[in-house]
Amino acid sequence: MLSDFNNIQDKLNFINISTDDMTLYEWKPPHSFKSYILDLNIVKEHATDGIFFHIYKGNSKLVHIRKNNLIYTVGAVNEIQFHLLEALLEHIDIKFNEMFDIPVITSFENVSPSIFKNFDKEIEKIIRNFKDLNLVKKINVHCRVCKKILPIFVKKSFVESADSYPVPLVYSHQGHAILCFIDKNFDVRGVELVNVTG
Secondary structure (H helix, E strand, O other), X not given: OOOOOOOHHHOEEEEEEEOOOOXXXXXXXXXXXXXXXXXXXXXXXXXOEOOOEEEEEOOEEEEEEEEXXXXXXXXXXXXXXXXXXXXXHHHHHHHHHHHOOHHHHHXXXXXXXXXXXXXXHHHHHHHHOOHHHOOXXXXXXXXXXXXXXXXXXXXXXXXXXXXXXXXXXXXXXXXXXXXXXXXXXXXXXXXXXXXXXX
């Protein structure tokens, strides 16, 4: 798993902001011509308001969330942890809604994605400065199975918005999973091996 996110831009495949009917904005790395339309169709079928979904897809992973009538999706290589991608989407949602009056724009029938083209500069800035945005915190957790200390990135909003502490977080890796208990200071208060199914 990615233990450093200085070069997050090299790990991202695409970022997409859509409604149920159309793509409003899409970012891809320079010189990328790959289409992710099938991935986005799957995402739209399962998007639920306020819930992050994680999908493994061969050599890549997807994270998506519905926020009101918008669906935010990011695709990345498998080495990047899900909480990094969630934090990225949360920040993109904030900036997108600061720049554009989405309810007004989407109320028109003939919305053109070209309206959102100037969001490219904002996305590039977010990606370039991701580490400096201070959206995640790295914690170190001991795994009894691997017999090593694992760096786990935790989205700050996950801990800061918790109703009670410590907050539980399951981390799956190398065919097994551990349950970590994290207090409000991002200190690990316990780790247990857990069984998973699916």
